[in-house]
Amino acid sequence: MIWIILLGGICASFMYAVTEAKHFSILYRRSRCDSCHYTLKWSELIPVVSFILLRGKCSYCRSKIDIGAFICEVLLIFFYLLPLFYDLSLKDLTLYYLMVTILIPIALNDFKTFTIPNHMSLLFLFTGLFLTDLSYIEPFKDVVIIILLHLFYFLFSDSVGYGDIKLFTVITLVTPVNFFVYTILLTYIIGGLFIIILHFYRSDMPRKIPLVPFITNALILSFILYEEINTIYFGGFL
Ligand SMILES: [Zn+2]
Numbered sequence: 001m002i003w004i005i006l007l008g009g010i011c012a013s014f015m016y017a018v019t020e021a022k023h024f025s026i027l028y029r030r031s032r033c034d035s036c037h038y039t040l041k042w043s044e045l046i047p048v049v050s051f052i053l054l055r056g057k058c059s060y061c062r063s064k065i066d067i068g069a070f071i072c073e074v075l076l077i078f079f080y081l082l083p084l085f086y087d088l089s090l091k092d093l094t095l096y097y098l099m100v101t102i103l104i105p106i107a108l109n110d111f112k113t114f115t116i117p118n119h120m121s122l123l124f125l126f127t128g129l130f131l132t133d134l135s136y137i138e139p140f141k142d143v144v145i146i147i148l149l150h151l152f153y154f155l156f157s158d159s160v161g162y163g164d165i166k167l168f169t170v171i172t173l174v175t176p177v178n179f180f181v182y183t184i185l186l187t188y189i190i191g192g193l194f195i196i197i198l199h200f201y202r203s204d205m206p207r208k209i210p211l212v213p214f215i216t217n218a219l220i221l222s223f224i225l226y227e228e229i230n231t232i233y234f235g236g237f238l
Helices: 004-018 049-053 067-085 095-112 118-131 139-154 160-172 178-201 212-234
Strands: none
Touching: 004 067, 004 095, 004 118, 049 067, 067 095, 095 118, 095 160, 095 212, 118 160, 139 160, 139 178, 160 178, 160 212, 178 212
């Protein structure tokens, strides 16, 4: 279990940096402070622990460290441990781990910048197709879904970004078709509930709301409830 915690923390800080990266040098240069470029010591690179010990500040210039990286580490460790304590309903652990590893950093980045880096969607597409062995590809249904997604985008282009459409396209190619349908439904159910709740607490609504955090929630929920939703969907309740 300690190894999974370590792995989660390390993957999180790496993937978070890759998501933010504008340049390939991130892959080989030493980690450093974003504001004073002070090179971090190994003891300042321990996931979760270092951030708490440093109280979220650079030890050299005292400027704030991006809290996104810390949140990413905590979330990834949690979701890496989840399958140990809870039986996932869709039994595809490879896909589960790939999904949380790539999508949680993208979700945090979307929350911060309202963008989805293209290199992350591409990374998701290629590793996804490779690791699932193309087994979830259903050419006819996938093409129909991709056309519908684009139609939706051209009709409602102010309510959804093209980055989201690209990400949905990748998800439909690397997951089973019905899994994808549940994910879209859940994304808008969770997103809708969130907006209703937000209405109670804020009079000024944000003009833009990042979609990837909801997509990620929906994907994880679909993983946990896959068989249950299947039963409801195909079991005659609807
Ligand atoms: Zn600094």
